[in-house]
Amino acid sequence: MKLVTAIVKPAKVDDIKVALQAAGVAGMTVSETRGFGRQKGHTEIYRGAEYTVDFIPKVRIEVLVDDAEAQSIIDTIVTAANTGSIGDGKLWVTPVEQVIRIRTGERGGDAL
Amino acid sequence: MQAINSGDTAWVLASGALVLFMTPGLAIFYGGMVRAKSVLNMMMMSFAAMGMTTIIWVLYGYSLAFGKSHGGIIGGFDHLGLAATLDQVTGPEGHQIPVLAFAMFQLTFAIITVALLSGAIADRAKFGSWVLFVAVWITLVYLPVAHWAFAAQGGTGGWIVDKLKALDFAGGTVVEINSGAAALALALVLGKREGFKRDPMRPHNMPLVLLGAGMLWFGWFGFNAGSALSAGSLAATAMINTQIATAAAAMTWIAYEKKRDGKATTLGVASGAVAGAVAITPACGYLNPLGALILGLLAGVVSAWAVTRKYKFGYDDSLDVVGVHGVGGILGMLAIGLIATVTANEAGANGLFFHGGTTQLGRQVAALSVVALFSFAATWLIATVIQKTVGFRVYRDDELNGLDTTFHAESAYDITGNSNRY
Numbered sequence: 001m002k003l004v005t006a007i008v009k010p011a012k013v014d015d016i017k018v019a020l021q022a023a024g025v026a027g028m029t030v031s032e033t034r035g036f037g038r039q040k041g042h043t044e045i046y047r048g049a050e051y052t053v054d055f056i057p058k059v060r061i062e063v064l065v066d067d068a069e070a071q072s073i074i075d076t077i078v079t080a081a082n083t084g085s086i087g088d089g090k091l092w093v094t095p096v097e098q099v100i101r102i103r104t105g106e107r108g109g110d111a112l
Numbered sequence: 113m114q115a116i117n118s119g120d121t122a123w124v125l126a127s128g129a130l131v132l133f134m135t136p137g138l139a140i141f142y143g144g145m146v147r148a149k150s151v152l153n154m155m156m157m158s159f160a161a162m163g164m165t166t167i168i169w170v171l172y173g174y175s176l177a178f179g180k181s182h183g184g185i186i187g188g189f190d191h192l193g194l195a196a197t198l199d200q201v202t203g204p205e206g207h208q209i210p211v212l213a214f215a216m217f218q219l220t221f222a223i224i225t226v227a228l229l230s231g232a233i234a235d236r237a238k239f240g241s242w243v244l245f246v247a248v249w250i251t252l253v254y255l256p257v258a259h260w261a262f263a264a265q266g267g268t269g270g271w272i273v274d275k276l277k278a279l280d281f282a283g284g285t286v287v288e289i290n291s292g293a294a295a296l297a298l299a300l301v302l303g304k305r306e307g308f309k310r311d312p313m314r315p316h317n318m319p320l321v322l323l324g325a326g327m328l329w330f331g332w333f334g335f336n337a338g339s340a341l342s343a344g345s346l347a348a349t350a351m352i353n354t355q356i357a358t359a360a361a362a363m364t365w366i367a368y369e370k371k372r373d374g375k376a377t378t379l380g381v382a383s384g385a386v387a388g389a390v391a392i393t394p395a396c397g398y399l400n401p402l403g404a405l406i407l408g409l410l411a412g413v414v415s416a417w418a419v420t421r422k423y424k425f426g427y428d429d430s431l432d433v434v435g436v437h438g439v440g441g442i443l444g445m446l447a448i449g450l451i452a453t454v455t456a457n458e459a460g461a462n463g464l465f466f467h468g469g470t471t472q473l474g475r476q477v478a479a480l481s482v483v484a485l486f487s488f489a490a491t492w493l494i495a496t497v498i499q500k501t502v503g504f505r506v507y508r509d510d511e512l513n514g515l516d517t518t519f520h521a522e523s524a525y526d527i528t529g530n531s532n533r534y
Binding site for chain 2 (some may be wrong): 046
């Protein structure tokens with residue numbers, strides 16, 4: 001099993017959710033977060049003063065998938081999240097040792 | 113006992129309640145503008161001002177401000193403990209109101225003036241020292257200035273109103289310039305917030321700011337039109353002028369801001385409304401409606417520019433008391449010397465543009481200059497003494513953690529209901 005983690009632009013979250021649902025994903029977790037990558041922060045003007053904002057708002061999406069489905073899910077997220085402009089975010093994949101559905105105690109692929 | 117005019121009395125009583133409502137409004141206005149970690153402390157400073165000022169007002173405040181004048185400088189002790197006020201009346205023949213209605217009305221002015229200062233020292237003042245400051249500042253700064261400009265006693269009262277004959281309908285000097293100059297002194301003595309100019313420090317809750325601005329706008333009708341101390345055409349003039357200038361400044365502030373920064377902000381429209389209400393405060397009973405419009409249009413732009421000066425000069429007037437109240441108050445006082453007209457108020461004057469010459473303008477400049485200098489110097493002294501003795505500025509760690517938990521054992525937002533359980 002794999003954990004797919006994507007940091008994306010907040011405005012793309014709905015598109016990604018719809019695409020993942022269409023791809024048959026059973027569950028996902030999203031959280032609001034902030035950070036910067038190679039683009040660094042940006043400057044903002046507010047009430048006549050200019051500030052550097054280092055941490056830019058992003059959304060973190062986490063999806064647990066079977067090994068067999070991993071590549072298609074990754075492609076689905078990357079396609080839906082891409083705008084072509086800087087700040088589109090990152091996606092990474094980590095191996096998962098065990099998954100358990102807490103209510104039933106099912107393990108592994110059955111718990112997804 | 114002389115005959116009370118019940119219409120006038122009803123309006124002054126209602127106005128006292130309206131103006132008192134402005135201070136919780138200010139608490140909400142200011143509270144929304146600070147960061148979430150110190151919003152309760154910000155609001156608490158206004159509520160403490162309501163408490164302390166009222167106690168002082170009863171004991172000796174009213175007496176020193178409105179008691180029999182000693183040389184136009186300060187009132188006497190004739191009303192200590194509000195003595196000789198029960199069942200007494202004040203005001204001209206035919207428009208007499210109970211002294212206690214007037215005392216209540218004036219108390220609410222004292223409260224909001226000192227509460228305004230808290231905006232200059234957001235997020236970094238020891239709460240106990242603030243309460244002490246309120247008591248000392250009301251005593252040594254507010255009461256004399258209120259006496260100078262408000263205590264008309266038929267030529268032998270406060271020197272600004274009775275001798276200099278500068279015009280200040282509702283407190284351009286006493287409330288606005290006084291608070292603006294004092295705020296500058298406080299901001300200088302307490303120093304900048306950690307991260308000033310580096311961190312954005314944006315308002316944490318703009319809906320609160322807009323609600324507070326609305327409460328201030330509403331209460332300001334009592335402030336300005338109530339200052340007529342009668343329920344007649346002068347109050348009506350003051351009320352419509354207040355509405356006009358407030359509305360006009362709200363629009364020009366955001367227009368200026370849109371041109372300068374690219375966006376019209378809600379903070380801008382709220383600040384603009386307050387700037388307009390401030391500017392019209394001294395002038396509301398002396399201008400005609402078109403004069404109020406001109407003043408309001410101007411006030412929005414001038415104050416929107418003025419609030420950015422703190423970045424240039426490096427003083428952390430956190431919530432722009434200097435730029436809005438100080439600068440707006442000066443504008444309003446000058447406007448009287450320029451565009452006042454006796455058609456609006458026969459007890460007023462004609463300004464320069466109504467063939468009144470420069471006499472009135474000179475009086476206005478003299479009044480505002482003395483009040484600004486006195487207020488700045490006295491406040492600087494008071495704040496410095498407090499800082500050097502009991503301390504005024506909080507410890508750095510307390511400031512970074514936020515003043516709500518440091519001083520009040522509370523935090524404003526507990527969305528999950530679980531924050532005390534982990």
